[in-house]
Amino acid sequence: MSKSLPTIDEIINTLKRSSMPTILIEGSDDVYIYRYLKQKFVNRLVNLQPCGGRINLFTIYDRREEFTGKKVLFIADKDSYRFSGVPEDKCDVIFTEGYCIENDIYDGSDIEDILDAESLPSFNITKDCLIRWFTFELQKYIDSNHQQTMAVGHHINYIIPDGTSKICSNFIAQIGYQEPRADVLDLIISNVNLNIRGKQLFQTISRYMTGKGRFSSFSDKNLVEVALKMKQTEHTINLITKVNEKLVA
Structure with a gap:
């Protein structure tokens, strides 16, 4: 059984008593990433504390x-602030450059080079479907004056079933999908690898790096680790710089 995270009050009480610098992050899934990035911090003794989600982190x-x-x-993670801008009341939070930390790792990492040449056409078709679905959700967010939540947490297999090359018909009916407007699509395409959710980008590569007949298989988490250690992107460098500036301030 996994260890449950402390409550908001428990985290705050710990912070009151602690003499160690602490970095609060959203969730447990990101701990491995930040543990690796911590090697680049000016103070490696800093404590990493997941908060059990974005809402909890902002409450603290x-x-x-x-x-x-x-x-x-x-x-x-910047999440929808990528498109609406970071609110002034959160100006002291360090945000990722892309939609999430996985975007900062993905963009500029050349991780797509790991794909076999014969997989690239199918990968690009799947990625295009992903782009269009994400753009549809962004369009709803924009049209609601940034009030409607972007429902973009689905696994790639739920959106585009494995073995297919189009958005699932049941999913289309469920969400009322329509082809997005050209202006919103252009916005997404202008910087795809930072704009659409990075977790799904890694899931898409993983789809073509697993299965029968392969010499080796890579899960999406394996691929995040490979990209993270293979090449430090400008975005992770910038994030580390921001952390270090605050640690020495």
Whole structure:
């Protein structure tokens, strides 16, 4: 059984008593990534604390006056702020450049080069479907004046079933999918690898790096690790720089 995360109040009480610099991150899934990036921090003794989600992290951020004087940093995925802008009241949070930390690792990593030449056409078709679905969700978000939540947490297999090359018909009916407008599509395409959710980009590569007949297989998490260690992107370098600036301030 996995160990449950502390509550918001428990995290705040720990921060009040701690003399160690602490970096709060959204969830447990990101711990491995930040443990690796921590090797580049000016203080490697910094404590990493997942908060159990974005809402919890922002709640603790809003209560930061309760642990004034403590060296506490907040890192969050940009998510929909990628398109609406970061609110002024969260100006002290360190945000990823792309939609999520996986985007910062993906963009500029050349991880797509790991694909076999014969897999590239199918990969590009699947990626195009992913782009169009994500753009549809972004269009709803934009049209709602940034009030409607972007429902983009689905696994790639739920959107585009394995073995197919189009968005699932049942999924289309479920979400009322329509082809997105050209202006929103152009916005996404202008920087695809930072704009559409990075987790799904890695899931898409993994689809073509697993299966029978392969010498080896790579899960999406394997691929995140490969990309992370293969090449440090400008985005991860910038994130590390921002962390270090706050650690020495």
